[in-house]
Amino acid sequence: MKVLIIGGVAAGTKAAAKLKRMDRGMQVTLITKDQDISYAGCGLPYYVGGLIDTREELIVNTPAKFAGLTGVEVLTGREAIKLDSTAKTVTARNHATGEEEHYTYDACILATGASPIVPPLPGMDLEGVFKLRTPDDAIGLRDYVKSTQARRAVVVGGGFIGLEAAENLQAQGLTVTVVDLASQIMPNIFDPEMAEYVKRHLQSKGIRVLTGNPLEAILGSGRVDAVKTGMGTLSADVVVLSIGIKPNTAFLADSGIELFKGTVVVDEHLRTNLPDVYAAGDCALVKNRLTGAPQWSAMGSSANYEGRTLAQLLGGAEVRYPGALGTGVVKLPGLNAGRTGLTEAAAKAAGYDVETALCVVDDKAHYYPGAGSFIVKLLADRPTHKLLGIQVLGPGAVDKMVDIAVTGLSMGAKLEDFSNLDYAYAPPFSTAIHPFVQAAYILLNKLSGALESFTPAQYAAGEAKDYTVLDVGLQPSIQGAVRIDLASVNGPLEGLDKDAKLLLVCAKGKRGYFLQNRLKYFGYTNTRVLEGGTTFNQVRVAGVAASVTPEQITAVKALGFLFDKRTPDKFNGRVITRNGKITAEEQKVIAEAAERFGSGEVTMTTRLTLEIQGVPFENIEPMREFLAQHGLETGGTGSQVRPVVSCKGTTCQYGLIDTFDLSQEIHEKFYEGYHGIKLPHKFKIAVGGCPNNCVKPDLNDLGVVGQRVPQVELDKCRGCKVCQVEQVCPIHVAKVVDGKVVIDPNICNHCGRCVGKCPFHAVDQSTNGYRIYIGGRWGKKVAQGLALEKVFTSREEVLATIEKAILLFREQGITGERFADTVARLGFENVQEQLLQDDLLSRKEENLAAQKHLKGGATC
CATH class of the missing domain: 3.40.250.10 (Rhodanese-like domain)
Known part of the structure; x- marks a missing residue:
């Protein structure tokens, strides 16, 4: 028997390998457009996040290895362009030669999979816009993030892959926003109230989620720098499109095969309407195991089961594919989410009389270390008590709850069937009455009327x-x-x-x-x-201002909201201004936010952030979402790099450097770029344009001051009786000694006021640069920072030194101490020596990966 398989990855390779194991003499040929035939598509987001280190770990089998292991003939770089079921031939284009090739078959398996949807909108071809479907996509995305030092990501699409991409981009230090056209994330997968809980959780973890928000364009010149949505424009250094997928079936248009919205319609034996043509995997339309209705189940698990079942059928076994349940599970920051069966809306649409129960049950013995909870939504048919579906959220093993439901659904179980099942119990693993059984009991109580809710x-x-x-x-x-x-x-x-x-x-x-x-x-x-x-639930009593708990105060503090202790539930929210400068449009947005969500008052903090006053607790997330729609964010608290404070720089008559521009870059690299990095305490940075020190750089953990170092050309000095250089020096360092002007470099503050003042051009030359102060502090305990001995002459040197200071503080600081204390404890000379070398940068990855300072010392 000659079997031709079009496509690899999951369904195609699984069918091919099983066929050869069943009958070594069977002639099995697999053709695929791609060079990779078998890879871990579901692992791609985790490669982006760094949990999977190398490309090789993603590749399950190379073509040569797969052919050697199975005996299947593997031909890559062949794209199928025509199927003739009468002649039993497939025409493919060889991408290496450009020629057309013809393949005959006794049985043909379509396993062509699906491709990401790319909407026909402006900017899709810009550099920095990625899909996430193949290993090359994941490799390109991770490399791009690192090479460009990207700091802001927008993920378009709130399904499983989009949310996994968001988590892993955040793990790389990026600020992430998820946008979705639908009114909820994970539409048709989780019911709205479950999805809303997940949305609130993601926002509490720093991932912004904007639903009901259509993508309109991606903006940039050559490279992406923003995303235009229906709610406004979002700044972005990188964009991931995770809108959905479409079956790779365009080549079948004239074949006579039955298609539905691009998917190949198959029966329970995975047969198409064409003789000896079968389909499996992401290109196939199977059925729902509960309702019998058509269902597209584009999952790696389904593809593997379908491929194996199809091989058994072709080998003569009496088996069938009973359909999919839509089972899925996703890992999110601090929360796992799993589901199977029907949603409430789908169950009602299928004609069931649906009853549900949402319960919170322990995931293991409550006294055991690390115990948590499952949030379970269980669905059943009211008259028959037949199980219809489950949705589970929690920090632990939600998959075991889902898997129990899969077994029950597949066997037509009723809730009563779970009552006395002998599930495994020990305190580290479960509760004495299994949490799934507890959920079933609760729904049975509701069905009987014992629980009214x-x-x-x-x-x-x-x-x-x-x-x-x-x-x-x-x-x-x-x-x-x-x-x-x-x-x-x-x-x-x-x-x-x-x-x-x-x-x-x-x-x-x-x-x-x-x-x-x-x-x-x-x-x-x-x-x-x-x-x-x-x-x-967020429970409120009508007409009563709800007081907030210490846990709530702590949670929103990390988002930049500080509790106003004069009130039961109001906070002051800090809006980050990047470098103290914002646009008129941003000012309008902040003013509108203050009116809509707060008291209408806005104050300026000493760190040049804007603080919206009097925001009730329940308005915090709506306000953050409103600001995010306009590219603004809240924050600026915790044991982290704080927002950068800047003077007016070159817009001031004394300014020597562009402080706004430098501060913006410091903000992007170290406030946003190090946003997820815990430090021993807060770390404040100030940038001053000259030695006037308007923003007190030497009273910050690290301060940068613009410098203009005068260079005296003594051969041009006339030794004037009234020296103009001496006259103009504001700190009286320039002096005429023995008929020549002298500027003591150990005392000069390099303000540059003397440059160009000599009529004979003795002080026309200067070197522009930056002085860096470390270890300053203002507050209960004051410490004046000390200047590093070197005057830096390039911005790159300055940025590298700032990064080394942060890394040194994280690596050698003690939790709870300020950088000034670290410098004093280690000794200034020791710290200076480390900052002027590059050893700290060579240890960067190890340093940032270490579990240090998990509870920092900042209290405001």
């Missing part, structure tokens, strides 16, 4: 607005709610009518259920438990 979606829609909120948590956490001590409830609640509408809220939902059970016994008729409690 509001889902988070119902709560967000306002269905609980007429209910009195009872706070049943272990500790009071909801401002304005009626506090209930669960342990003391042994009868009717004082002051609450038995027919009153009562919303029972705790941290997770469990204590709320216990209270409801007790209140029902005492005759209360209208109680509802809020599913997911305060863990999942």
